[in-house]
Amino acid sequence: MNRRDLLALAAAGIAPMSLSRLASAQAAEGIEFGAPFPMSGPFAVNGKYGELGVRMAIQRYGTVIGRRLAYSVFDTEAKPATAVRKVQEAAQQKNTKFFVGGILSPEALAMGKEVHRLGGVFFCYSGADEITGKECNAATFRWPVPAYGAVAQTLRPLIEAQPKAKRWYTITAQYVFGEGMLAATKDVLKEKGVELVGNSYHSLAEKEFSGYLTNAIAAKPDVLVLLNFGTQSTDALRQAISFGLHKKMTILVPWTSGLEQFQSLGADITEDIYFGAQYWHKVDSPTNRELIAQVNKELKIMPNYTLAAAFICTKCVIDAIAKAGSTEPKAVISALEGMKFEGLTGQEQIRKEDHQVIKDYYLLRGKAKKQMKDADDYVDVVSSGQSFLTVEQAGCKLS
Amino acid sequence: MSVYLLQTVNGIGIGMLYFLLAVGLSIVFGLLRFVNFAHGVFYLLGAYFCFEAVRQGMSFWAALLIVPLFVAAVGWVAEKTLLRHVYAKPHEFHILITVGVALIIQELVIVQWGPLGDSVAVPSGLEGVVMWGDFIYPKYRLFVIAVTGGLAVLLWWVLEGTRLGSAVRAGSESPEMVSLLGINVFRLFSLVFALGAATAAIAGVLAAPIRGVEPFMGIEALAVAFVVVVVGGLGSFTGALVGGILIGVVQSVMSTLWPEGARLMIYVAMAAVLLLRPNGLLGKRG
DSSP states (O other): HHHHHHHHHHHHHHHHHHHHHHHHHHHHHHHHEEEEOOSSSSTTTHHHHHHHHHHHHHHHHHHTTTEEEEEEEEEEOHHHHHHHHHHHHHHHHHOOOEEEEOOSHHHHHHHHHHHHHHEEEEEEEEOOOGGGGTTTTTTEEEOOOOEEEEEHHHHHHHHHTTOOOOOOEEEEESSSHHHHHHHHHHHHHHTTTTTEEEEEEEOOOOOHHHHHHHHHHHHHEEEEEEEOOOHHHHHHHHHHHHHHHHHEEEEESSOOOTTTHHHHHHHHTTTEEEEEEEEOOOOHHHHHHHHHHHHHHHHHOOOOOOHHHHHHHHHHHHHHHHHHHHHHHHHHHHTTOOOOETTEEEEEEEETTTTTTEEEEEEEEEEEGGGGGSOOOOOOEEEEEOOOHHHHTTTOOOO | OOOHHHHHHHHHHHHHHHHHHHHHHHEEEEHHHOOOHHHHHHHHHHHHHHHHHHHTHHHHHHHHHHHHHHHHHHHHHHHHHHHHGTTTHHHHHHHHHHHHHHHHHHHHHHHHHHHHHHHOOOOOTTEEEEEETTEEHHHHHHHHHHHHHHHHHHHHHHHSSSSHHHHHHHHHOHHHHHHHOOOOHHHHHHHHHHHHHHHHHHHHHHHHHEEEEEETTTHHHHHHHHHHHHHTTTTOOOOOOOOHHHHHHHHHHHHHHHHGGGGHHHHHHHHHHHOOOTOSSSSOOO
């Protein structure tokens, strides 16, 4: 063997070891966030904006406790089984311990359990009461107001504003989230002495709502409430307008994704419709103003709910890592519990007993096109407030 | 007026759109013995081209005429350049190729128009509802029933009363014999494929003001089209009409009888028809 061959062999042996060490060093330096979102299928639009929200937070901070922040997006396909598998892969392959996502309740419930089993932290933004209720666990945190609060903060003000509206009809998506919304609706209507004259359930795959709207027309309600989400509430509302129902009754959509949904519908459809929302970009809070400035500059759009929620969830975890001075999940969880912070809706706090963020929920009303001051000025804020089940009522027992 | 009568009328309206969506698929299979899983994208393209055309200032009526011709041209090119090369292959190849084409086109739609859905305004003159006692029904949906009814008559005349229709019906029995009679079978195949694409595109244009546009509407449309074709009978024009109306009425009436199961009952109805008549209501044996 000559000198040249010996040097070549030595280089061949050292190079992979160096690369391995470099990769290890990078892995040791970085903090990896997992972002499980539905990036394909009917909820892909939510996934797209969710990923942008995580990106904004990661880019804003860059590092925490001297370590570089990074994230990876996983396509859950809006299926719980796929979501769980992706979480497992991330935990095994990249040692990911912090997850932000879970737009849909079934996948959020499933992922929360898996992250808990794996010893990580999961900050989600779906609506089923169970997530910080009967199915709560120590690893899972939730930013949005759950179904109960969304219904309470939309129905109550509307009932008070329209005291003569005594007959209400609901169209409900038949899955855990819809059932929660319906149960909360029944409670509020009963409390206020208003009659629920009928309900039509529909499947999670439904796109044709004319049959259910015909049921509603036959019941002659004063108010129609659409208890569904995403493209289903968009389709149902569009078809309700085509049936002229907005001229015969008040229409309320207690749970919306805000700006992106209004953009999809257009002002001609949203005019005079009542919407509930977790976030509206015109809310005046320092954190919201900063987010709007960052998103305007980097993405040239106005932040919508999905983006904003993913941002604040990621920010909370990053802040908790900074507060704990550690990436050890138990320390981060302790830092999150009870944490008060300046959130997107003003002062917000993570309730220690069930990991639910206490924040405002908004009742909005659609404006006429000619009243819009800019392209995103779809609604006026009618009211806002906080309604949450107590920990005992929610049924959460954190272990 | 009884809610069931209202639901039946509504079901006919839904069913006519399903017929238009499914008839192209049925005719293509009848002639070409080709399982076209890309059929839904012609519906998708029809809806999106209509959306874009209206956004660019074209009237809805002009879009209703022009967009199906454009999508038919897309279907013609797809058939000539790609799909005809797999006709002789087993059905698994048909599925593989057409699913691939469908996914590519769907992703291209997302690249062009984004993943967010959008709305198409109802054309002026057709906004509002018709009211007759308790009966309330959108004028636009009545228009859709009228147009699809007219198209059904036109298609029936083409298939039953023209030389082209004779060739299509004969070709569905024996393409070899049709070829021996001097008819360019390949051109016939392309024409029929384009016709199938055009009818799906018309359904997309008509559905856009009702359902809006969103990138995954093709998949949902394909599922319904297959149900209608299976119920009516593969290769049967009249079967597609009867199947479409039947499925639409079942879905609508079940919205009152069993709302949460209305969508499931579409597939239960299909299963029931298959058990009683395996070739569909008006399908042919063999």
